[in-house]
Structures are given as structure tokens and as C-alpha cells.
Amino acid sequence: MIQNKTLYVGQLNTPNVDEIVEEFRGVFERQFYTNHGPLVDRFENEIQKSLGVKHCIAVCNGTIGLMVAARTMLNGGEVIVPAFTFPATVHALEYAGCTPVFCDVDPETHNLSIETVEPCLTVRTVAILGVHLWGNPCPIEALEDFAGAHSIRVMYDAAHAFGCEHNGRKIANFGTFEVFSFHATKILNCGEGGCLTTNCDETAAALRTARNFHAEHTFVDVPLRINAKMSEAQAAMGLVSLRHFETFRNANAHRYNFYRDALNNVEGLDLIPLGENGASNYQYVVVQVDANRFGMDRDTLVNALADDNVIARRYFHPPLHRSEPYSDEFSQLPATEMLCDTLMQLPSGDMVETNDMQRIVELLQKYRAG
Numbered sequence: 001m002i003q004n005k006t007l008y009v010g011q012l013n014t015p016n017v018d019e020i021v022e023e024f025r026g027v028f029e030r031q032f033y034t035n036h037g038p039l040v041d042r043f044e045n046e047i048q049k050s051l052g053v054k055h056c057i058a059v060c061n062g063t064i065g066l067m068v069a070a071r072t073m074l075n076g077g078e079v080i081v082p083a084f085t086f087p088a089t090v091h092a093l094e095y096a097g098c099t100p101v102f103c104d105v106d107p108e109t110h111n112l113s114i115e116t117v118e119p120c121l122t123v124r125t126v127a128i129l130g131v132h133l134w135g136n137p138c139p140i141e142a143l144e145d146f147a148g149a150h151s152i153r154v155m156y157d158a159a160h161a162f163g164c165e166h167n168g169r170k171i172a173n174f175g176t177f178e179v180f181s182f183h184a185t186k187i188l189n190c191g192e193g194g195c196l197t198t199n200c201d202e203t204a205a206a207l208r209t210a211r212n213f214h215a216e217h218t219f220v221d222v223p224l225r226i227n228a229k230m231s232e233a234q235a236a237m238g239l240v241s242l243r244h245f246e247t248f249r250n251a252n253a254h255r256y257n258f259y260r261d262a263l264n265n266v267e268g269l270d271l272i273p274l275g276e277n278g279a280s281n282y283q284y285v286v287v288q289v290d291a292n293r294f295g296m297d298r299d300t301l302v303n304a305l306a307d308d309n310v311i312a313r314r315y316f317h318p319p320l321h322r323s324e325p326y327s328d329e330f331s332q333l334p335a336t337e338m339l340c341d342t343l344m345q346l347p348s349g350d351m352v353e354t355n356d357m358q359r360i361v362e363l364l365q366k367y368r369a370g
């Protein structure tokens with residue numbers, strides 16, 4: 001441990017460079033760089049096996065994946081989506097010609113619920129886009145029932161949820177489709193990358209067709225096509241990441257459990273529970289700061305940590321319905337605003353060692369003592 005090393009919230013899980021070089025060598029030997037090469041094919045198959053889902057459609061990144069899937073499966077219309085998410089969720093919908101309608105979230109689960117979705121329903125609603133925030137699943141059965149009763153679709157932004165489960169089934173198997181991100185900050189790291197998953201053959205064929213202009217596998221009627229393909233280089237990194245996924249998950253769980261045990265003794269800092277209904281990937285170490293009990297509000301705490309070389313991140317800040325281009329359009333979302341004011345993410349990922357976490361916890365205890 002370097003006492004003064006700056007600790008970022010990066011959450012990086014770094015795949016083995018020698019194994020990546022070995023996979024890259026094959027790409028150059030084959031001179032096959034993209035257009036559904038053998039590595040993308042293998043990557044899709046391995047994800048299908050790993051998640052127990054019938055179809056995986058690899059894409060260049062999660063945002064574009066969501067955009068293409070929403071454009072393909074919906075014909076515009078209103079989509080109910082939580083304001084408590086990463087901006088990409090909502091901007092992808094807009095690019096797809098949909099109108100996002102922000103709903104609030106449950107202050108306990110941080111996910112949308114029937115209670116928060118229902119007031120947003122109109123005759124123009126075509127779908128609900130749930131986000132499995134921190135990898136914790138949305139209320140899937142309740143949403144399916146509600147959507148069925150109103151003849152609308154449910155889709156999921158599963159960018160946080162690779163390897164997470166809901167009642168014994170892997171996230172990937174729910175809704176019309178689910179979208180994953182393999183961005184460098186996610187647990188499965190392709191640099192940039194993502195995939196769509198579905199168990200429906202027709203949906204998969206449409207998404208595969210929409211993803212590219214070279215209809216290698218299938219060709220079905222879709223409204224528009226685009227180049228959203230994953231390259232062989234991305235798949236090479238993805239395959240190596242996937243091979244070591246359980247190592248990343250175990251290391252994440254170790255860090256999460258360390259923080260959980262240590263923060264038990266710090267009044268006013270409450271770690272957000274993960275994996276209560278099944279396995280988690282333990283990627284998101286998120287703490288709620290209770291200013292009264294801790295004696296310092298979230299922003300003051302984030303600044304104090306930064307002065308001590310620990311970069312914690314306010315999550316999500318500012319809330320989407322208070323950011324351009326939405327600032328003036330939408331009404332109050334009390335739970336979202338409360339969470340945006342009180343949550344922060346602590347440093348995790350491969351670069352954070354046990355000693356580093358010890359130092360962070362000691363700083364937190366010191367601030368608490370005043």
C-alpha cells in the first residue's frame with residue numbers, strides 16, 4: 001500500500017494481459033477483425049451458457065445496444081423509466097424515437113416499483129424500462145403482471161447485473177430483452193462492449209438483423225438497421241474476462257464484505273444490501289450517508305475524502321430529471337432526489353487492496369468522531 005496513493009472509485013476488474021495478447025494473436029493470424037468472427041461467435045455462446053439464456057447478441061456497447069433494441073421492438077411511444085439511473089438509459093430511448101417518462105423509485109430498493117410506475121401510465125405508454133440497479137433485480141413478477149394487464153412491454157437495463165440472479169434464475173432471462181454493458185468499469189470488461197439477451201427466437205432474429213448491414217445469420221423485417229457490431233478485439237477481451245469472472249466476483253465479494261463488517265461500527269453510514277434474492281456480482285459498494293447520525297452530510301464527506309486522496313463518487317448526481325435536457329419538464333421525484341443527495345460509492349475493483357480499505361474506513365471513523 002502506498003499511503004498517499006489516490007484511490008479512485010474506478011471499480012476496474014482487469015483481465016489478464018498475456019491471455020488477451022494470446023487471443024489477439026489469433027485475430028491477426030486469421031486476419032478476421034470484425035463481422036461476426038469466431039471470437040464474437042464464441043463469446044456469444046459462452047454468455048448464453050453462463051447466463052442460461054437462449055440468445056446473446058453481442059454489441060459495440062450497452063448504450064447502442066439499448067438504442068437498437070428499443071428502436072427495433074417499439075414503434076415510438078412513451079416508455080416509463082426511473083430517473084434514478086445513468087443518463088445512457090434515457091438518452092438511448094430518445095435516440096430510438098421513444099418518449100421517456102420518469103418515474104420515482106422505492107427509497108429502500110432503489111428500483112422502480114408498481115407504486116412508482118402506475119401514476120406514469122397513459123394511453124401512449126408502450127413499455128416499462130426497468131434498471132436492475134447495483135445488480136439488485138427489479139420486482140420482476142409484479143412488473144410482468146402489470147405490463148400484461150396493460151398490454152405493454154417490459155425491458156431491462158441490466159448494465160449493473162451481469163452474473164446476478166433473481167430467485168435462482170440469472171438476470172438475462174426476463175422481459176422482452178435485457179441489455180448488458182461490458183464497459184471497462186463493469187464487472188465483465190471488454191473496454192467497450194455489451195450484449196442483448198432474450199429467450200424469444202423472433203426477437204433475437206430481429207435484433208441480429210438490426211445490429212448490422214451484413215445479414216450473416218438471419219434476415220427479418222426490421223424498421224431500421226445500423227452498425228452496432230462487436231469487434232473481434234472486444235470479444236477477445238470479453239472471453240478472457242468471462243474465463244475469470246468467478247475470480248472477479250469473489251474479489252468483489254471480499255471487498256464488499258470487508259466494508260460491510262467495518263462500517264457496522266460507523267454510525268450513520270449504511271451500506272446498501274446486495275444479493276438478498278440470489279447471487280450478486282458485488283460490484284457496487286454504495287453507502288447512504290445519514291447526515292444527522294453521521295454528523296456530516298454526503299457532499300461534505302465526499303470533499304473530505306477527496307482532500308485525503310480518496311475519490312468517492314456521488315451516485316447519481318445530479319438526478320436526470322434535474323439535468324439538461326429535462327430540467328424543466330418533470331415534476332418532483334422525492335425518493336430519487338433523496339437518494340441523489342445521500343448516496344456515495346466507495347472505491348472498489350482490483351486496484352483497491354485490503355490495506356487501502358482499512359485506510360478508508362479509518363478516515364470515515366475519524367470524520368465521525370469529529
Ligand SMILES: *Cc1c(COP(=O)(O)O)cnc(C)c1O
Pocket residue numbers: 061062063064085086088089131157159160180181182183193194
Ligand atoms: C454503464 C451503463 C450503461 C451504458 O453502458 P455502456 O456500455 O457504457 O454504453 C447504461 N445503463 C447503466 C445503468 C449503466 O451503468
